[in-house]
Amino acid sequence: MKKIIFFVVSLSFMSVILFGCQSNDNNGHSDVNISKFSISKSSGFGKVNSDFFTVYKDKETLDIFKNAISNAVKREGIANMAEPKFDIKVIYTDGNKQGYHQWVGEKGQKSTLMNVNDTYTIYSISEEITNRLIGLVK
Template structure:
């Protein structure tokens, strides 16, 4: 029951921050470290369907138990007013809201694949 309640709270929080209705673009920076970007922004996502892919992936991410102990992020992602770190590969993805650096969320394998492919398309 507690997990269901936490999931609902998380989805309400994420839904309020990353609603499809109020996001017109997503800015993404490739990162060297937690506070250093290669260029900012490295990419901008402005197509509605691509924005929806990000929002759906982030909104459906599942909280990873414990306190986060991470390496430098691959990307910094700004969705609306929220700011996230993103670690991504073709098989897995992890996000961390910059406001809560003690908690990470895991993307589903299919969401990670979609985001990974989208990012690689934008880099070219």
């Protein structure tokens, strides 16, 4: 009887862990309420260059980037990317911070986003959102 109870409890625990990982697939952050984001030229993988050339706090621009993060689509497989072009530091309304590497496509192309803490996974950003991001980073 103890083995059955242990097995059921173990399955329940695993379900909670798996569900938690799946529901937190917004590129490393489940809360996409952004209070500010800053952009810099990238200095390489795994860290955000803190020499920001612009900082955005206005609602319209924050909504563009919020849309980019929340609608980015995870690409399957292990990422093998060239050095990132831009780094982005996002500060959420709950005080959490997150860093991203970003490759911005040309008008009509997709862009790519990578969480600096997970350099093996990339996310695609649609052509429509890319067209809106171009003016923010260039």
